[in-house]
Amino acid sequence: MRKNYLSVLSGLGIALLLPFTALSQTDYPNLAQIGQRLQSVARDNAATLTSLTKTEGGKDIWVLKIGRGDMDNKPGVAVVGGVEGYHLLSVELALQFAEKLVAERSEALENTTFYVFPNMSPDAYEQYFSGLKFERRGNAAKVDHDRDGSMGEDTYEDLNKDGLITMMRVESPMGDHIPSSTDERVMVKANVSKGERGRYLMYTEGIDNDKDGNFNEDPAEGIAFNKNLTYKFPAFEPLAGDYPVSQKESRAMVDYLFDRWNIFAFITFGPANNLSSPLKYHAGDAKKRVVTSILEKDMAINAMISELYNETITAKAHQQKDQGTDGDFFQWAYFHFARLSFSTPGWWVPEMKNEEGKVIEDASENFLAYAQQEAMESVFVPWTKVDHPDFKGQNVEVGGIKPFLMNNPSYNKVGQLADEHTDFILKLAEMQPKLEFHNMISEKLGNGLTRITADLFNNSPLPTHSEMGAQSRWLRKIRVDINSEKKDIIAGDKIMLIDKMGPFEKQTISWIVKGSGNVEVKAGAAHVGFANLNVRL
Known part of the structure; x- marks a missing residue:
């Protein structure tokens, strides 16, 4: 693993040495600005910045480790942004969380370690700042998406020369789309049950370069991080890769996480959402060989954390229903890494109502109504006629909602979103499992014998292990050690393993020890922390 702590990012130039803060931004930051802000956070004594790897496009995959003391042996929370390259907000929310944590909320570092992965898709993210903007997902790897022996030969073309890739409608009697009756800018599927007849074929903007009847099916982009993980890997689908964890960024991140036994929860900023609306338990799916449902006890935790989220976040989700897709990171963190895993887009287009x-x-209509309410300018490319080599003599028009707008709010709204999500993450961290010893009793039994009894207590509304973690046996068990040097343990285990402890659950432990002096007891695991007990015999 290549590490780069406080060194200045190579190749960025003198301009990046100037003072910079998130407050000076008027739009989402580019990769150079993100790098500078990460370096600024890393100047704090509590933060360490590491580059896990470089992508095929030569971009760093950064992780900020923020905490104090024995950081890898206290409960940890991982915050992940950029699982999708087009989700600019996710990167900014993760980045501002790190900035606020060291600058304003450092008291949280006493008990919790935070691992911030600000951008897992930098190659795709960079498309927002290019001369041709489109919502890209794949990295810079060379891939033959349509498996025809050529790479990237059928990508997008900017037919109307506006620097954006939008949609293309082709007038045809075989079409299945029509303009919406309430907003004719928007194309909707014709409802044949109501006697509607389609008038347009819809495609993404481009040309059928390889003349196989498909448009833009082999774009000049590689593998999407959020389709390349192991859980329900979507084999043979475009952007997924030939096999799971095939890319440098996904491999480096997974390798890093497998060494971090202390992480008890993940917060992923991405399209999936189990925070405003928790996942549902399905008994049949939970009993399959490949489990495809959240387990019942974990569902209850998800519901509790969802309630906390909705109390903390002002914006309410209405049309957001994505609760995970095949090969994504959010589901991998729960089903295969066995941690509590939560995901949110961080923002939704508010629910709008028509004149009635x-x-x-x-x-799309909802977004356009919202844009009008907010007086947002230039959000729609008017349908414009173009000459298309694949549709000679037919009416072809290019237009539609501009890319990025439906997934990312205006930058002036990000500050409040970042404040609220920082509050939520820290509230979750405060709920982390916490082991304590209570009710210790030391009894003299005679003949140099002492009985020690104590209650080990999980002082948290969260269990020490997710149900998935306990079932998969992946999370480390709670280990209880009694230091019996120069003393004999007559009864009780010198080393005891506890599978799990529920919320506010106690377990009474007892030993009989022969000898005098002090005995030390230590109980815990990296992801729940450690409790210590000193007993005078």
């Missing part, structure tokens, strides 16, 4: 007071169901 009814909720606008179509997502």
Whole structure:
């Protein structure tokens, strides 16, 4: 693993040495600005910045480790941004969390270690700052997505020369789309049950370069981080890769996490959402050989944390229903890494109503209504006629909602979102499992014997182990050690293993020891912390 702590990012130039803070931003930061801000956070004594690897495009995959003391042996929370390259907000939320943590909320570092992965898709993220903007997911790896022996030969083309990739509609009697009756800018599927007849074929903007009847099926981008993990890996799908964890960034991150036994929970900023709406338990799916449902006790935890989230975050989700997709990181963290795993987009387009007071169901129409309410300018590319080599003599138009807008709020809204999500993450950290010894009794039995009895207590509304962690046997058990040097343990175990402890659960432990002096007892595991007990015999 290559490490880079406080060194200045190579190749960025003198301009990046100037003072910079998130407050000076008017738009989402580019990779150079992100690098500078990470270096600024890493100047704090509590933070260490590490580059796990470089992507195929030569971009760093950064992790900030923030904490005090024996950081890898106290409960940890991982905060992950950029699982999707088009989700600019996720990177900024993770980055601002790290900045606020060291600058304003450092008291949280006494009991918790935080691992911040600000951007897992830097190659794709960079597309926002390029001359041709589109919502990219894949990295810079060379991939033959359509498996025809050529790489990237059928990618997007900017037909109307506006620097954006939007949609293309082709007028055709075989079409299945029509303009919406309530906003004719928006194309919707014709409802044949109501006698509607389609008039347009819809494609992403581009040309059928390889003349196979498909458009843009082999884009000049590689593998998507959020399709390359092991849980329900979507084999043979575009952007997924030939096998799970095939990419430098996914491999480096997984390797790093496998050495971090102390992480008890993940917060992923991405399209999946189990925070505003918790996951549901399905008994049949939970009993399959490959478990595809959250387990019952973990569902109760998810519901509790979801309630906390909705109390903390002002924005409420309405149309967000994505609770995980095949090969994504959020589900991997729970099903395969066996930790508590929570995900949120961090922002949703608010639910809008039409003139009749009814909720606008179509997502595009809802966004356009929201944009009008917010006086947002230039959010839609008007349908513009173009000459298309694949549709000679047909009416072809390019237009649609501009990329990135439906997934990322205006940057002036990010500050409040970052404040609220920082509050939420720290509230979750305060709930971490916490082992304590209570009710210690030392009884003289005669003949140099002493009985020691104590209650080991989990002083937390969270269990020490997720149900998935206990079932998979992946999380380390609670280990209880009694230091009996120069003393004999007559009864009780010198080393005891406890599978798990529920919320506010206690377990009474007892030993009989022969000898005099002091005895030390230590109980815990990295992901729940350690409790110590000193007994005078």
